[in-house]
Amino acid sequence: MIGNAVKSIFLENEENLLINGDNVATLTDTNNLEHALLVLTNIGYSKIPVLNKEQQLVGLISLSNVVSEMFDTESINPERLAEIKVSDVMDKNVKATMLPFNIEKILNLLVDGNFIPVVDDKEKFLGIITRKEILKSVNHLAHELELKYDVYEKEIQEGETLNKAFNIYPKR
Amino acid sequence: MIGNAVKSIFLENEENLLINGDNVATLTDTNNLEHALLVLTNIGYSKIPVLNKEQQLVGLISLSNVVSEMFDTESINPERLAEIKVSDVMDKNVKATMLPFNIEKILNLLVDGNFIPVVDDKEKFLGIITRKEILKSVNHLAHELELKYDVYEKEIQEGETLNKAFNIYPKR
Numbered sequence: 001m002i003g004n005a006v007k008s009i010f011l012e013n014e015e016n017l018l019i020n021g022d023n024v025a026t027l028t029d030t031n032n033l034e035h036a037l038l039v040l041t042n043i044g045y046s047k048i049p050v051l052n053k054e055q056q057l058v059g060l061i062s063l064s065n066v067v068s069e070m071f072d073t074e075s076i077n078p079e080r081l082a083e084i085k086v087s088d089v090m091d092k093n094v095k096a097t098m099l100p101f102n103i104e105k106i107l108n109l110l111v112d113g114n115f116i117p118v119v120d121d122k123e124k125f126l127g128i129i130t131r132k133e134i135l136k137s138v139n140h141l142a143h144e145l146e147l148k149y150d151v152y153e154k155e156i157q158e159g160e161t162l163n164k165a166f167n168i169y170p171k172r
Numbered sequence: 173m174i175g176n177a178v179k180s181i182f183l184e185n186e187e188n189l190l191i192n193g194d195n196v197a198t199l200t201d202t203n204n205l206e207h208a209l210l211v212l213t214n215i216g217y218s219k220i221p222v223l224n225k226e227q228q229l230v231g232l233i234s235l236s237n238v239v240s241e242m243f244d245t246e247s248i249n250p251e252r253l254a255e256i257k258v259s260d261v262m263d264k265n266v267k268a269t270m271l272p273f274n275i276e277k278i279l280n281l282l283v284d285g286n287f288i289p290v291v292d293d294k295e296k297f298l299g300i301i302t303r304k305e306i307l308k309s310v311n312h313l314a315h316e317l318e319l320k321y322d323v324y325e326k327e328i329q330e331g332e333t334l335n336k337a338f339n340i341y342p343k344r
Binding site for chain 1: 173174175176177178179182206209210212213216218219234235236239240242243248249250253275276279280282283284286303304306307308310311313314315317318319320321322323324325326
């Protein structure tokens with residue numbers, strides 16, 4: 001459970017959180033890895049979404065997924081790349097999220113990935129939420145919270161733990 | 173200026189923020205790019221620190237820095253990699269930080285990079301602070317703040333802005 005003050009400061013930046021799909025570099029599942037290598041090297045992002053012909057999100061692919069396929073026992077063999085499809089090496093285990101945003105879920109998913117894809121109820125790709133935008137919100141939160149709110153340490157009754165007192169979140 | 177409650181919750185996790193240099197994959201500035209390609213592909217991180225023989229931080233190198241050097245006009249030519257050194261392609265414009273940690277600076281630097289290198293006063297590499305660990309702290313902060321503290325919206329006098337009232341941080 002995230003408190004209301006924290007949530008409300010996070011959501012002040014809500015309209016900037018979603019980077020629209022039109023502005024996100026993606027690959028198609030039927031592209032070959034030679035094309036994927038070119039795209040991933042040029043855009044400067046190490047991992048991007050993979051869509052099918054219906055614009056549905058089907059996976060994520062990273063530059064290292066592609067480069068790994070060039071290693072042929074000991075030598076580097078770039079010719080292999082033309083024969084392999086993006087769908088053969090992409091990571092299909094993608095955790096996407098949907099609108100409206102759930103800040104708690106987003107913060108959780110971003111611990112393990114640089115971005116979260118956003119889809120609609122038909123899996124159509126809408127865009128991404130990035131760590132970069134969330135960290136901008138964190139900066140904003142850290143600076144604004146104690147300007148906008150008075151923050152007082154809670155008094156806990158003797159013998160009572162936070163956990164008991166609020167019965168919401170295990171004390172760490 | 174970051175408020176005390178926010179700062180103190182962030183610093184509860186301080187000892188976990190620094191990932192010790194011994195546990196961070198690095199390259200040496202004199203390594204060639206064939207070696208760099210192997211290391212960067214195997215570790216699964218897209219960018220890592222570069223050290224000199226004195227263990228000082230001298231740059232950062234990414235998988236896409238290396239792969240870019242394989243493109244020979246139109247074809248892919250991996251043989252070039254053996255002749256190029258890490259120091260020739262690394263990014264030398266590195267923003268590092270030092271101990272003790274300044275949470276405000278760290279939050280700011282992590283908006284633009286996946287990690288911040290930490291060095292001592294002789295530029296010796298001590299480790300990194302990652303977005304992953306900071307986002308764990310953000311999760312902790314978001315959950316704990318309103319359990320540990322009472323948070324009340326401030327009452328601003330009529331005609332007075334937050335900026336005037338506190339004269340610290342420009343209102344957005």
